[in-house]
Amino acid sequence: MMRRNETIECLQKDIVIPDIVQQKADLAFARIRDERTQTGHKPVVRIRKRTVGAFAAAAVLMLGTMGVFAAAYFPWGRGMTEELRATESQKQFLEGTQMVNPVYESAVESDITITALHTITDGRFARLSFQVEGYELEEGACPWFEQVVIEIDGGNVYSQLGGGFFDGFRRGSDTYVDGTPIETRSDGSLVPRYRDEDGSMEYDMLLMTEADSFIEKTIHVEFHNLGIYDTANHQFVPGVEGSWAFDFNLNGSDQVKSYEMAEELEGSGAAVTHAEISPISLTVTYEMPRQMIESEAVDENGVVSKYTTTARPPRIIGVRLKDGTLLTDIADGGGEGYCGLTTNTYQASFATGYIIDPEQVDALLFMRSDTEGEVPPADEDMYIVPLL
Numbered sequence: 001m002m003r004r005n006e007t008i009e010c011l012q013k014d015i016v017i018p019d020i021v022q023q024k025a026d027l028a029f030a031r032i033r034d035e036r037t038q039t040g041h042k043p044v045v046r047i048r049k050r051t052v053g054a055f056a057a058a059a060v061l062m063l064g065t066m067g068v069f070a071a072a073y074f075p076w077g078r079g080m081t082e083e084l085r086a087t088e089s090q091k092q093f094l095e096g097t098q099m100v101n102p103v104y105e106s107a108v109e110s111d112i113t114i115t116a117l118h119t120i121t122d123g124r125f126a127r128l129s130f131q132v133e134g135y136e137l138e139e140g141a142c143p144w145f146e147q148v149v150i151e152i153d154g155g156n157v158y159s160q161l162g163g164g165f166f167d168g169f170r171r172g173s174d175t176y177v178d179g180t181p182i183e184t185r186s187d188g189s190l191v192p193r194y195r196d197e198d199g200s201m202e203y204d205m206l207l208m209t210e211a212d213s214f215i216e217k218t219i220h221v222e223f224h225n226l227g228i229y230d231t232a233n234h235q236f237v238p239g240v241e242g243s244w245a246f247d248f249n250l251n252g253s254d255q256v257k258s259y260e261m262a263e264e265l266e267g268s269g270a271a272v273t274h275a276e277i278s279p280i281s282l283t284v285t286y287e288m289p290r291q292m293i294e295s296e297a298v299d300e301n302g303v304v305s306k307y308t309t310t311a312r313p314p315r316i317i318g319v320r321l322k323d324g325t326l327l328t329d330i331a332d333g334g335g336e337g338y339c340g341l342t343t344n345t346y347q348a349s350f351a352t353g354y355i356i357d358p359e360q361v362d363a364l365l366f367m368r369s370d371t372e373g374e375v376p377p378a379d380e381d382m383y384i385v386p387l388l
Contacts, residue, residue, distance in 0.1 A: 074095075074102050074118070075117075076117075076118070076129070077117050077118075077129040077131065077166070077202045077204065078166065078177050078196065078202060079129065079165075079166025079203075079204045080117075080118075080120070080127065080129045080202070080204055081177075082166070082169075082171060082177055083127070083166075083204060083332075083353060084120075084127075084353060084354060084355050085171060085354055086355055090355040091355075093279070093355065093357060094120065094279055094280070094355050097253050097255070097279055098251075098252065098253045099120055099121055099122055099252045099253050099278075099279060099280060100118060100120050100252075101118060101121070101251040101252065102117070102118045103116040103117060103119060103246075103248050104116070104117065104118075105248060107244040107245060107246060108244075109242035109243065109244055110240045110241060110242040111134050111240075112132065112133070112134045112135055112240055112244070113131075113132075113133045113134055114130055114131070114132050114133075114203075114223060114244040114246075115130065115131045115133070116128070116129075116130055116221070116246045116248060117129040117130060117131055117202075119248075119250055119251070119252065120252070120280060121214050121215065121250045121251065121252025121253075122214070122215075122252055122253060122254055122255075122279070122280055122281055123209070123213040123214060123215060123252075123256070123278070124208060124209055124214070124254075124278075124281055124283065124334075124351075125206065125207065125208055125209070125280060125281050125334075125351040126158075126206075126207045126209075126214045126219075126250050127204065127205070127206050127207075127280070127351075128204065128207070128219075128221070129202060129203075130202065130203040130204070130223075131200050131201070131202055131203075132165075132200060132201045132202070132203055132226070133198075133199065133200045133201075134199075135201065135226055135239070137194060137195060137201070137228070138228070140185075140191065141228040142165070142192070142194070142228055142229045142231065143165045143194055143201055143226065143227075143228060143229075144165075144226075144227055144228055144229040144236055144237075145203075145223050145224060145225065145227075146224050146225035146227065146236045146238070147222075147223075147224040147225065148163060148205075148221070148222070148223055148224070149220075149221070149222040149224070150205075150207070150219065150220070150221055151219070151220040152207075152209070152211070152214070152217050152218070152219055152220075152250075153217050153218055154218075154220075157209065157210050157211040158207045158208060158209050158210055158211075158214075159207070159208045159210060159335065160205065160206075160207055161206045161207065161208050161332075161333035161334065161351070162204075162205060162206040162332075162333055163203070163204070163205035163206070164203065164204070164205075165194050165201050165202065165203050166194065166201070166202040166203075166204060167192035167193065167194060168192055168193030168194060169182065169190070169192065169193075171353075176193050178197075203223075206332070206333060206351055208333070208334060208335060208349075208351070213254050214250045214254075215251070215252050215253070215254050216249060216250070216251065217249070217250045218248070218249055219246075219247070219248060219249070219250050220245070220246070220247050221245070221246045221247075222243060222244070222245045222246075223243070223244045223245075224242075224243050225238060225239075225240070225241050225242065225243075226239050226240045226242065227239030254278075255278070256276040256277060256278045256358070257277045257278075257358035257359070257361070258274070258275070258276050258277075259274065259275045259276075259277075259387050259388075260273070260274055261273060261274070261275070261385070261387075261388075263385045265313065265314050265366060265383045265385075266383070267368075268288075268313060268314050268368075268383075269288055269289060269291065269311075269313075270286045270287070270288035270313035270314060270346070271286060271287050272285070272286055272364070272366075272385055273286065273287050273345075275364060275387070277319070277356065277358040277361055278356075278358065279355055279356050279357065279358065280351060280352055280355065280356075281334075281350060281351050281352055282316055282319070282331070282349070282350055282352060282364075283347065283348070283349040283350075284316050284348055284349075284364065285345060285346070285347045286313045286345070286346040286347070286348075287344050287345060287346075288311075288313045288344055288346050289344050290310055290311075290338070290344065291310065291311035292308050292309070292310060292311070293308065293309050293310070293311050294306060294307075294308050295308075295309060310338070312336070313346055313348075314366040314367055314368060314369075314383055315331070315348070315366065315367050316331065316348060316350070316364060316365065317329055317330070317331060317365050317366065317367050317377075318330045318331075318365045319356060319361045319363065319364055319365060320361070320362055320363035320364075320365060320384065321360045321361060321362065322360050322361075322362045323360075326365065326376055327354055327356070327365075328365060328376040328377060328382075329376070330352045330353050330354040331350040331351075331352065331353075332350065332351045332352055332353035333350065333351055334348065334349045334350030334351055335348070336348035336349070361387060362386065363384050363386045363387055364384075364385045364387065365383070365384060365385075366382060366383040366385065367381065367382060367383075368381055368382060369381075
């Protein structure tokens with residue numbers, strides 16, 4: 001079995017940024033939380049300003065009683081809840097794994113308060129949630145930071161797979177998270193709701209490590225200048241000048257359920273040899289001889305260019321639970337690639353847009369092709385790899 005620091009090169013080959021991130025940058029966070037990419041998508045208790053201090057005190061109390069109770073419970077941001085499609089029982093399950101940790105540190109400047117709410121961290125991925133209060137956002141505008149700086153242990157040993165303000169849309173639904181129907185503009189575009197009832201907003205981010213592990217690493221986060229994103233001109237429009245900085249530990253758990261196998265994916269040339277399942281991520285290792293593919297691309301001027309790429313093994317899209325439930329299309333951004341220039345070992349690692357109990361998983365699901373089809377896909381459109 002490869003150690004994690006021996007496989008980092010695999011994941012650095014091809015960092016997969018979910019479409020949700022790119023489209024939020026280009027289209028001001030229009031409703032794209034269910035858009036699919038070739039290898040992933042990808043990006044609640046309301047916390048009011050007057051009660052943050054109480055929540056912080058409650059968090060301290062609950063942390064002090066962890067030896068008595070199996071899982072502490074504290075409020076999640078509505079964006080993080082929606083990003084992971086988390087039910088109350090799933091939140092408590094994940095807190096019980098020690099992957100969720102409260103932070104509740106605030107920074108105030110120019111009458112804007114930003115509070116680091118909590119982190120969700122395993123060995124490979126970290127999700128961070130922040131609350132922003134005091135900013136008067138114009139109707140229909142998209143909130144935006146001019147710059148976000150992140151350092152892990154004083155260096156940039158990570159990839160930022162996603163980061164942005166939660167737009168209020170419920171995944172796979174025609175409603176906002178509060179249950180009301182989504183509003184549309186005269187041009188047919190959807191109207192996001194960045195502000196909660198109390199006027200606060202939530203900024204969430206997803207990181208992937210390029211080092212051994214995120215666990216017990218120190219993270220430094222800086223937000224610079226808050227304004228809006230001009231969708232017509234694709235540029236930042238200044239609003240409030242200021243810098244808000246945070247330093248805290250990424251406490252979490254890197255415990256995973258691991259499997260060794262030699263499962264051929266018929267007709268693809270690939271065989272799955274190793275799998276790791278965390279409550280918030282999936283990692284699979286394949287053996288697949290390199291296959292070069294010639295493709296064409298057309299630029300905005302109609303010029304055709306040819307290029308050569310390496311064929312990818314069938315992409316992992318989800319898991320089957322022991323009760324027969326299929327969780328598909330849950331990859332939420334990550335990295336994949338060959339482990340070295342000459343090896344046939346290929347690895348893919350993705351955060352999941354769903355909370356998984358590894359003990360309840362009995363099979364991995366892979367797509368037979370990258371073509372779009374029905375969701376969830378039919379059994380004949382998937383490779384179903386049992387975990388024994």
